[in-house]
Structures are given as structure tokens and as C-alpha cells.
Amino acid sequence: MANFLSNSPDLHEVHSAGPLAVARASLSGDDRLDRIGTGRRKGMAIRAGAVMTQLVQPRLVNPPEGDPGVYVDFRFGRRAVLFDLGDLAPLTPRELLRVSHVFVSHAHMDHVAGFEPLLRLRLNRPRPLSVIGPAGFVRQTECRLGAFSWNLLDGASVDFRLTVAEFDGKRLSVAAEFRARDAFRRRDVPPVDLGEGIVLAEDDLAVEAVALDHGIPSLAFALQESLRVNVWRTGLEALGLPVGPWLDAAKTAIRAGAPDAHPIAITGHGEMPLGDLRDRVFHVEPGQRVVYVTDAADTAPNRAAIARLARGADHIFIEAAFAEADRDRARATAHLTARAAGEIARAAGARRVTGFHHSARYAGSGAVIPAELARAWDPRGAHVDPNGPSTSDGEPNWIRRWRRAGLSPEAALARFDSLPSVAFDELTGSWVGTGMPTGHPLDGLLERLGWQGKQFESAERVHPLIFRHNVALDPALLPLTVALRWPRLARSGPVRAGFHLVRRALRARGPAASLARVEFRGHLGAAMIYHRQPIVDHFRRIDAVCLLGLMQVPSMPPYFFLLTAGGSGSEFRRGIAGIAIRTPAADPNAGFATSEPCPGFTGRPVPSVTGPPGAPQFG
Numbered sequence: 001m002a003n004f005l006s007n008s009p010d011l012h013e014v015h016s017a018g019p020l021a022v023a024r025a026s027l028s029g030d031d032r033l034d035r036i037g038t039g040r041r042k043g044m045a046i047r048a049g050a051v052m053t054q055l056v057q058p059r060l061v062n063p064p065e066g067d068p069g070v071y072v073d074f075r076f077g078r079r080a081v082l083f084d085l086g087d088l089a090p091l092t093p094r095e096l097l098r099v100s101h102v103f104v105s106h107a108h109m110d111h112v113a114g115f116e117p118l119l120r121l122r123l124n125r126p127r128p129l130s131v132i133g134p135a136g137f138v139r140q141t142e143c144r145l146g147a148f149s150w151n152l153l154d155g156a157s158v159d160f161r162l163t164v165a166e167f168d169g170k171r172l173s174v175a176a177e178f179r180a181r182d183a184f185r186r187r188d189v190p191p192v193d194l195g196e197g198i199v200l201a202e203d204d205l206a207v208e209a210v211a212l213d214h215g216i217p218s219l220a221f222a223l224q225e226s227l228r229v230n231v232w233r234t235g236l237e238a239l240g241l242p243v244g245p246w247l248d249a250a251k252t253a254i255r256a257g258a259p260d261a262h263p264i265a266i267t268g269h270g271e272m273p274l275g276d277l278r279d280r281v282f283h284v285e286p287g288q289r290v291v292y293v294t295d296a297a298d299t300a301p302n303r304a305a306i307a308r309l310a311r312g313a314d315h316i317f318i319e320a321a322f323a324e325a326d327r328d329r330a331r332a333t334a335h336l337t338a339r340a341a342g343e344i345a346r347a348a349g350a351r352r353v354t355g356f357h358h359s360a361r362y363a364g365s366g367a368v369i370p371a372e373l374a375r376a377w378d379p380r381g382a383h384v385d386p387n388g389p390s391t392s393d394g395e396p397n398w399i400r401r402w403r404r405a406g407l408s409p410e411a412a413l414a415r416f417d418s419l420p421s422v423a424f425d426e427l428t429g430s431w432v433g434t435g436m437p438t439g440h441p442l443d444g445l446l447e448r449l450g451w452q453g454k455q456f457e458s459a460e461r462v463h464p465l466i467f468r469h470n471v472a473l474d475p476a477l478l479p480l481t482v483a484l485r486w487p488r489l490a491r492s493g494p495v496r497a498g499f500h501l502v503r504r505a506l507r508a509r510g511p512a513a514s515l516a517r518v519e520f521r522g523h524l525g526a527a528m529i530y531h532r533q534p535i536v537d538h539f540r541r542i543d544a545v546c547l548l549g550l551m552q553v554p555s556m557p558p559y560f561f562l563l564t565a566g567g568s569g570s571e572f573r574r575g576i577a578g579i580a581i582r583t584p585a586a587d588p589n590a591g592f593a594t595s596e597p598c599p600g601f602t603g604r605p606v607p608s609v610t611g612p613p614g615a616p617q618f619g
């Protein structure tokens, strides 16, 4: 990767304007540090925090119910690496051209089906590609390459080289090179000896691997950035030192742990001891650790191996294939349940966790998998509510009872008052919404019309009404006031059908609401203000994944609803007070693609539009 100076413009990302800034300004210094995820080094946290999140940017290739895979982009160096080679369609050619290394867990189809599309794109370009997989992978690749006719390739072709290596559970053991000029004939080469458990070692990063039991070996990987050494330009100027190659030599010495007395030769300035430079010119911080775990049986050896690999990870991507209730199915197919994934991430002390590889059977189950994962990962956050036991998936019993049997408006309000208020940051992301019955005219109505939930991009950009087919509706155009005054009419078949027909015309042109700090019933907290309607939503925290909402409309009783995190994938990071906070989705409407009702949805079930439940996902 390229070297870089540390005065990155991204440092300013933490200071956004508007109401959010007001909320941040009202926090104490330490709170603010925690919010941007820099618990480790508070002294320089704002700087470190902003940089930490920027240099290595890992993300799921597909939605969590799609093929497994993580794309790790490097901010500097025009380079990326891939974990697994399933469906790569969401990646642009430009992104795929940046990939230097692919780390494949195992050769079940959902993990390797993207090999040919990637090869096809790279074939006529000189940039080499390395693929590392489990035992037998070189032979498997040779067979795949042998399935094509390469008569158009010869010695005059572009010199594209594909290198394939196998990790046998201990080290790289077999390697082969396939060159375009050679019509992709296999040529065995000696595997690089990087030592036990290492599959890639460079100055700036290393990748470690372990072999897990999935019936066959399935590799898990950890990408470890080297110690980050940035140059402090102001410090350089203060000492009157020039920029030059000596900076690289000093960085290398720092990374290698050289002593303070180690001399550094500076062009035109003689020598200076490293110790004098370290604190004044350089800014040193630990590199990021990103871990990728998929397709592993829930066994004690697997758990121990993953926990070792993921120890102290900044971000773990871990499969959460089945709900705990389907543990038998998970065992039969050697996959992890969401609860197991959460427990493992917790045991490893991971600071951020993303669940993926959700079985298609949960397409209609709202946030069941993300909720189970979050509760296992952060049980402390999951039990903010002190009221008694929870069900097997961790949902508080009182919610389930309320959902099933309803609650009087007074009891609902008392419940609302007993819960803590919510800060702006806690709302960021996608939420699945469900009405909570209290005999209100709106009970069940929004769901019947196809309401899916809410999306908070930022304090200024809130989409309060995300409907099926990814449509964010403009509440001002919605017959919401009609519905409130004539609920029976709104519920009627013809109106519903008419609503579905005109829904696209009601599409919101932009965010329809924003957040403000509002005092409500004795609590100061985030409230959502509709831009063009006299409606305010207030929120209270139930647990790590659920909020209770109260919609306030003039001269109407309050309307209660539940928001469950996990509209888009199941990614959580540590937040204030250890509560798991949903991280924002890249696509404002992502996660609402499966048009299925939320859990506890009181209307009629709606068939999925994204494919039949139970579509094959797992090899």
C-alpha cells in the first residue's frame, strides 16, 4: 500500500452540522470518544477514531441472505481483497479489477461460483491474481480452467498470471501458477513458506488462516493490518525536517520495534535517534483486525479456533445461518446458529460483528436472526429492560404478550414511561416496524398497506415510511389523515387495492422527516418530526435490538409501534453503555427487498417477491 500523510480530510467526518452536532456537543468528552468507536486510546481518539474506520473498509458483497463474501477495500493503494468467491454481481468491474488476493473458505458452490466471472474480467489484463483455498483447491481450479477452450491464447497474449495456493490447516502446502500465455496449463511452483497459520505477509498487512470443521475443511481468515505509522506533518515542520525517503526507513524501524537509540539518517540533516522522532513526527496506532468466518459446525474445537483467530477483532463477519430453534438443521448441515455466532463473537471480544449467510427460510421472519445474534453478542445491552424473563430467541415476554393480546393505552403509556430515552446515533440504520395493538384506529392498518419500517440515514435524513418494494413514501401524500378519521374505509379492499396502484406516485422525493431533541413525558431524547404533517414520533429503548415508538398526532390517542434493528443485514457495533447499535446501511432502502411481514405482523401474510422460501443457499 502507498504511504500517506496523516492529515486526512476524513478526520472531519465526525463533526456534522445540524441537530446531530447539537446532540454531540451536549455529550461529555469521553462519551463522544466512545461514540466514534475509539475506546482504546482516548488521548487522541477523535483523530484515531476517524482514521480507524477509513483505511480498511470491509463490507458484505451480498445481502446477508445471499451468497457469502466480504470485499475489503483499502483506501490507499488502489487495492482490495476478497473473502470467498460466491455471487460477485453486486461488485463493479472497477472494484473487481482492484482485487489482488482472494481467500476462499471451501469449494461449495455458493463460495466459488464467482470464479469464472472474475477470471473473465481479468484475463486480458496484466495484473496478477492470487487465490488461496483449502486442501485440494489447486486441483479443483485446474479442473475448472480445463473446462474451457483456450485456443485463442498464445505467447503473444497479455501476461495474466493466476497463482493458486492451498492452506492445509497448518501452512501453505501446494501452489501452482496458471498463465494466460500458457493457455492456463498448470505449472507447480514451490509454496511460499510464511510460517504456521499465515497465508499472506506484506509490510502493511498479513492474513492468518485456520481450518474449521464443516464436514470438509472450511477456512476462516483474519486480516491484520500492521502497526499504523502516520506522519505528523505539523511535527515535521516544527522540527524543520524535509519529507523524503527517510520517512519510510523510520516507519519500517518503528514497525519492527527498533529501540529509541536506533539512528535514522535524514537527508541533509545528519542522523537522529528514532526515539526523538517517534513521538514528535509519527503517530502510531494499532492496525485493524478484520475476521471472516463462514460455514463451520458448532463444535468445541471450532469455537476455540475461531475465538483464537478473532481475539480482539475490530470487526468479525460471521455466518449466522440458522435460528437457535432450528439447531438440529444447523447441526445436520454443519453451520452456526445466530446465537452461537453471537456467543463466539462475544467470547473473542470483537468490537463489531456482522452476521451473514442467513438461510433463505428466514426471508419472511423480519429480524429474527439479527436479534438473536445481537442478544447473544451483548446480553448486557439486551437486558436493559429489567422486567422478567425472555423467550428462547431473547425477546422480552411482555412484548410477545402485548403483541398477542393487546394492551390498554394507559398500560402501554406506563410501559413507555418506564423505558430509557434514545440518542440520535442509536437510531441510525434500517428498522423493521410493527404496530403494537392498543385499540387505536391505526392498529394493523399501516401493515396492511404494506408498511415495512423506518430508515434513519442521519439526523436530517429520515424516511419514516418505507413500504414494500423498497419504496419510501411521502407521508404528506399518504391518506394518513384519512386513515385516522375513517379507519374502516382505509381498511376496505378497494381502498387498499387503489393504494397499491398509486403507491409509486406517492414516492417520497427525499427524506420526509428529521430528528430533534425533544422533552417528552419527563425524558429528553430523540424524536422524529415529520416535515409536512403535525406528527411526532418518540422513542424508548427496550433492548439491544428493539425500540418502542409512540406516534403523537394532535387530538388522537398515542399510537405505539415496535422497531426492530436489522432491516439491512445484522451488523452491530459497541455503543454507549455497551448497547449494540445498528450501523447505517449503505443503501437507504437496503434490507427491505424481501417483502415479508415483520414478526408479530397482525395483517395477512404476503408472499415473498425475491424467490421461493427455501431456495438453495447452502452447500
Ligand SMILES: [Zn+2]
Pocket (backbone or CB within 6 Å): 106, 108, 214, 295, 618, 619
Ligand atoms: Zn458450505
